[in-house]
Amino acid sequence: MNDTPNGTSTLNINRDSDEPAYAQVVRILSQEIAEGAYRAGAQLPSESQLRARFSVSGMTVRRAINILVDRGIISASQGKGTFVRGLDMREAAFRLRERHDSPLLGPSVQVRLLQAAILTADERIARKLDISRGKRVVYLRRLISQPDGPVMYHREYMVYDPRRPTVEAELQITSLEGLFRGQGGQGLRRGDLGLEAVALSEEEADALQMPVGSPALCLEHIFYDFENHPVAWGWFICRADHFRLLGRIGPETSLGAES
Amino acid sequence: MNDTPNGTSTLNINRDSDEPAYAQVVRILSQEIAEGAYRAGAQLPSESQLRARFSVSGMTVRRAINILVDRGIISASQGKGTFVRGLDMREAAFRLRERHDSPLLGPSVQVRLLQAAILTADERIARKLDISRGKRVVYLRRLISQPDGPVMYHREYMVYDPRRPTVEAELQITSLEGLFRGQGGQGLRRGDLGLEAVALSEEEADALQMPVGSPALCLEHIFYDFENHPVAWGWFICRADHFRLLGRIGPETSLGAES
DNA sequence: TAGTGGTCTAGACCACTCC
């Protein structure tokens, strides 16, 4: 056992554990940082010191360091050392969660297709989908409901291309899981998402059975194909009282991404 | 040069480049996935095949694989192989950005302290800060403004502890950067964040010079000390027309986190 | 010059899956 700056004896890794050595190093260092053994701005022991303390090879401690850097817990600069970072709200990432910890995805969630039509693109649609005005597009309207009522209202425009199976596939979707996982995702390369607060329009309020002007989250999405052309543009209107984004800054106790 | 499933000749890594080998492997594989050389669900070449193709050691290709898994582009399962993942909106992470790509942080942003008071905790505050009702708390109100007007309204409750320098430090903050980076962040361990859509109350509308009921984003935050006790609870009310969260799903062309 | 982080290798061993 070595000593940390605050004088307490330190943990070491357990070779008999199922947990990989690099993960144990990550966990132990995270804990010590979280407990204040190393304060914000403080320098961590050097790689060789950590290698000696944990009795692991350089690659293993290096991997742990990389993970901690990835998570934003420490920063490393060549030739100087690794340092503990403070909290920074600017770096917070949020994930969409449903409120009331009810299942966002599951059999109790119904997706109903309200409308499927072929329209001609107006200026706005043409710009978003990078097509010329007047071209034909598929227009879809969906209502996503839980047992206690509708929670999301979805509108989407897709470029009309008979050769593309995407439209057919999209029409078959009856679960939110299918919608979110992109059943039509075959043939799609990437998606850009935007999220903002809006007030319900009359149409949206009618669909969601809420008063006009109620707050809601608007999740806009544009999907691109492999040639980087927009294929679909749409947005979900989510009842504010059902959806909330969660984030966290600082070291995580539980297991996160690996590296 | 080997062949990919679609028959095009493949790139290889450049040993003379400044870009590390593992990063090149990540970049090349991401590109090939993005271009459709490997479709969603398809199996990537095995580690030994990739090792041979790129003429690198196992550790290097393994590191690249780990990064791709971290980014959610591929999934790996032991004994079976690595597979290309489709788009999955559930995994999208959002980051808070200001609209109109104007600087969220910078000298043009003013933070004005509207009120600093000592109150006794009511039921709600006591529960959030995990203290007993009636204890004294510091109450702060701030207005964050850009040259064209107020954009955020901040309220915060902090446990009153004369020994703790956090309160003093908080009062000195005059920039949003200081507020977000946590000048009082010394002594804080982590923070939990929540984000939802709300309608402006009378008080908020008054502060932000907007009509009552206008949509806004509410960014709630709770910060904890090293003993995992809540220290501060507050929330930013952000004008919806000034803030938007951006996310993306799918392979990224630009450089992201390393591992 | 000494210490730091950063990259990379060649090969070993294990656990898992599928035939």
Next chain:
DNA sequence: GAGTGGTCTAGACCACTAA
């Protein structure tokens, strides 16, 4: 048993920083 992903080592080399 053959092939897969997953972990780990011991040591090499490089680039950067600071005294």
